[in-house]
Amino acid sequence: MAQKPGSIVHIELHSSDPAKSKNFYGHVFGWKFQEMPQMNYALWQARSEPGGGLMQTMEGRPPQVLNYILSTNIDTDVAKVGSSGGLILQPKTEIPGPHRLPTGWWALFQEPGGTVMALYQGMTPARPPPRKRAKKAPARKAKRTSRRRR
Numbered sequence: 001m002a003q004k005p006g007s008i009v010h011i012e013l014h015s016s017d018p019a020k021s022k023n024f025y026g027h028v029f030g031w032k033f034q035e036m037p038q039m040n041y042a043l044w045q046a047r048s049e050p051g052g053g054l055m056q057t058m059e060g061r062p063p064q065v066l067n068y069i070l071s072t073n074i075d076t077d078v079a080k081v082g083s084s085g086g087l088i089l090q091p092k093t094e095i096p097g098p099h100r101l102p103t104g105w106w107a108l109f110q111e112p113g114g115t116v117m118a119l120y121q122g123m124t125p126a127r128p129p130p131r132k133r134a135k136k137a138p139a140r141k142a143k144r145t146s147r148r149r150r
Contacts (some may be wrong), residue, residue: 010053
């Protein structure tokens with residue numbers, strides 16, 4: 001199923017003890033984890049989408065669950081959050097990927113009711129130019145050959 005802008009696409013668990021949290025969710029719910037040591041982070045996958053990540057709590061913040069909302073234009077959505085009474089807690093920030101290539105951007109906000117959420121915009125992969133299809137040659141009619149048997 002295609003992910004649509006405005007939908008939750010990633011759920012991040014901020015734990016005071018990620019190792020204990022990993023053991024707990026793996027044992028109780030069967031979640032699978034993939035370590036990302038370069039980011040001090042682990043991706044998790046439950047039995048259905050969306051998956052998420054597990055990390056140490058951010059400095060000065062309590063353990064929490066952070067939902068990421070898909071954005072197709074994070075700059076526009078950050079501006080909308082501010083103009084709609086929300087508070088930007090972390091401006092647009094690049095998400096590092098393998099080989100120091102960015103994988104996207106995120107921003108942290110608090111809506112007027114107090115809930116903290118995040119925006120996520122992935123890198124749009126460059127699409128190769130469409131290939132031109134070769135024109136098909138008109139079908140040839142089979143020649144009839146009449147062979148008479150004698």
